[in-house]
Amino acid sequence: MDFMTLLRRDHETVAALFHQIQRGFDQPETPERQRLFRQLKHELELHAALEDAHVYRLFQQAESTRNEAHNALEAHRQIKTLLDELEAALAYDHWWVSKFQALHKVVETHIAAEEQEMFRKTDRVMTRQEAEELGVAVENGKRALRRNAPTADEGTAEET
Ligand SMILES: [Fe+2]
Numbered sequence: 001m002d003f004m005t006l007l008r009r010d011h012e013t014v015a016a017l018f019h020q021i022q023r024g025f026d027q028p029e030t031p032e033r034q035r036l037f038r039q040l041k042h043e044l045e046l047h048a049a050l051e052d053a054h055v056y057r058l059f060q061q062a063e064s065t066r067n068e069a070h071n072a073l074e075a076h077r078q079i080k081t082l083l084d085e086l087e088a089a090l091a092y093d094h095w096w097v098s099k100f101q102a103l104h105k106v107v108e109t110h111i112a113a114e115e116q117e118m119f120r121k122t123d124r125v126m127t128r129q130e131a132e133e134l135g136v137a138v139e140n141g142k143r144a145l146r147r148n149a150p151t152a153d154e155g156t157a158e159e160t
């Protein structure tokens with residue numbers, strides 16, 4: 001499977017988690033919301049780490065995709081900062097919700113840029129065969145990271 005198909009699947013997972021958390025906005029804090037947020041943070045960080053390590057590197061090397069790669073790295077930094085702020089927040093309140101909405105917007109814009117701009121230029125950077133091989137590298141990288149990093153649900157090992 002090529003790397004774009006894999007990454008798009010992650011994007012769908014992340015979009016679903018955003019949606020689930022937002023559905024609870026009219027309710028008070030619940031352990032379920034905390035669990036979903038931890039899972040979202042874990043998924044986003046894992047996904048970003050894989051893109052940073054395996055994918056953007058290649059797009060950075062080509063003149064015609066260097067800008068996209070640069071913007072994507074910048075978006076990852078922004079996402080990481082927002083996630084850390086949300087995690088460190090002491091209360092689940094109006095501030096948290098608006099910060100979360102800001103995060104959602106940044107992530108959505110970033111995902112759209114990847115799928116509609118960066119990925120469309122893949123053939124300028126690599127062959128179809130290389131895109132498939134990169135998929136294997138991303139998949140293996142994900143497995144390795146899941147083994148080494150604590151998962152969103154502490155204690156329970158996530159299946160890979
Ligand atoms: Fe990304």
Ligand SMILES: [Fe+2]
Binds near residue numbers: 051111
């Ligand atoms: Fe992505």
